[in-house]
Amino acid sequence: xxxxxxxxxxxxxxxxxxxxxxxxxxxxxxxxxxxxxxxxxxxxxxxxxxxxxxxxxxxxxxxxxxxxxxxxxxxxxxxxxxxxxxxxxxxxxxxxxxxxxxxxxxxxxxxxxxx
Amino acid sequence: xxxxxxxxxxxxxxxxxxxxxxxxxxxxxxxxxxxxxxxxxxxxxxxxxxxxxxxxxxxxxxxxxxxxxxxxxxxxxxxxxxxxxxxxxxxxxxxxxxxxxxxxxxxxxxxxxx
Numbered sequence: 001x002x003x004x005x006x007x008x009x010x011x012x013x014x015x016x017x018x019x020x021x022x023x024x025x026x027x028x029x030x031x032x033x034x035x036x037x038x039x040x041x042x043x044x045x046x047x048x049x050x051x052x053x054x055x056x057x058x059x060x061x062x063x064x065x066x067x068x069x070x071x072x073x074x075x076x077x078x079x080x081x082x083x084x085x086x087x088x089x090x091x092x093x094x095x096x097x098x099x100x101x102x103x104x105x106x107x108x109x110x111x112x113x114x115x
Numbered sequence: 116x117x118x119x120x121x122x123x124x125x126x127x128x129x130x131x132x133x134x135x136x137x138x139x140x141x142x143x144x145x146x147x148x149x150x151x152x153x154x155x156x157x158x159x160x161x162x163x164x165x166x167x168x169x170x171x172x173x174x175x176x177x178x179x180x181x182x183x184x185x186x187x188x189x190x191x192x193x194x195x196x197x198x199x200x201x202x203x204x205x206x207x208x209x210x211x212x213x214x215x216x217x218x219x220x221x222x223x224x225x226x227x228x229x
Contacts, residue, residue, distance in 0.1 A: 002158070033215060042119075042205050042219030043159075056214045090159065096215050103149070104217060106159040 002026060004093050004107035012113045013081050021076045021110045023091030031055070032074040033104055034066060035090040043090055049074055050096075078112075086114045117141045119208050121220035128196050129228050136191040136223050138206030147209035148189040149217070150180055154202045162204075165189065176200070198229045 003026035013019050025032050031050045035043035045058035049068035063079040072093075078085055088109040096102035122137035140146065150162040163174025170182040180191045189206060206220040 002160075031215060033217070035217075035219075040222075042207075042221045043217075045216050045218065048215055050214075056216050058216070092159075092217075094215060102215065103161055103164055104215065105161070106151075108158040 002093075002105035002107065004091060004105055006089075006091050006107040006110050008110060009108070010111045010113075012115060014115050015081055015083060017081050017114075018077065018079045019081060019112060021078075021089050021091075021112070023074045023076070023093075023107060025072045025074070025091075025093030026105055029093035029095045029105070030072050031094045031096055031102075032068055032072065033092045033094070034074070034076045035092065036060075037088040037090055037109070039087070046076065081114045083114050086112060088112075117210065117218075119206055119218050119220040121204075121206055121223050123223045124221070125224045125226070127226045127228065130198055131195050132227075134191070134193040134196045134200070134225070136204055136206075136225070138189045138191065138220055140187050140189070140206075140208045140218075142187075142208060142210040142218075144211035146211060148180075148182060149207040149209070150174065150178070150189070150191050151205045151207060151219075152202050153205065153222075159205070162191070196225070196227050198227045201225060201227045 005024045033048040034046040037043040047057040048055045052068045068074045090109045091107045092104035094102040094104045119140045148165040151159045207217045
């Protein structure tokens with residue numbers, strides 16, 4: 001167990017809908033990163049939040065957005081869902097300092113299915 | 116394009132066999148390197164990491180990895196695998212000047228036969 005929790009565990013949505021996924025970081029960690037893991041693939045970086053500000057973004061469209069709260073928990077929002085958004089969404093927390101790197105600890109993920 | 120490559124998609128071994136999983140990356144400069152493991156039904160767990168210092172790093176459960184800068188490689192090894200090592204293994208790189216972003220390889224599925 002890493003102390004990183006995610007909710008919900010599973011989610012089924014239809015194309016065009018919007019979804020919000022949630023992540024609580026490990027105690028003492030101020031940075032949250034989100035990844036998308038398609039079936040049979042490695043995780044792909046979506047974005048990272050450090051102290052409530054976006055601190056890097058991967059190659060994902062603007063309909064993927066996020067927030068980080070003062071308690072360092074985070075949300076991932078996806079608008080206008082597409083079938084290809086079906087994946088496991090992983091949250092990872094760390095405590096690197098801005099611009100730095102540190103070990104990321106992963107939560108169990110949210111399995112999103114888009115029909 | 117810059118990337119992380121894991122050479123084997125699926126490896127099948129018998130218990131007590133030795134394991135080596137390859138990982139190569141294409142980023143120049145100083146990188147941080149990781150191996151994560153995902154056991155069936157469980158979340159990604161850190162096996163070991165390399166930031167600097169001794170290029171031979173030891174991790175949990177008897178795993179080790181060697182960073183060879185000239186070859187842009189970070190191969191994972193274990194002298195004698197157990198059935199409980201059956202899992203998916205991911206190599207990940209934190210490229211230089213990209214904050215905490217991790218770039219993952221596509222993963223290697225290891226099946227250990229009892």
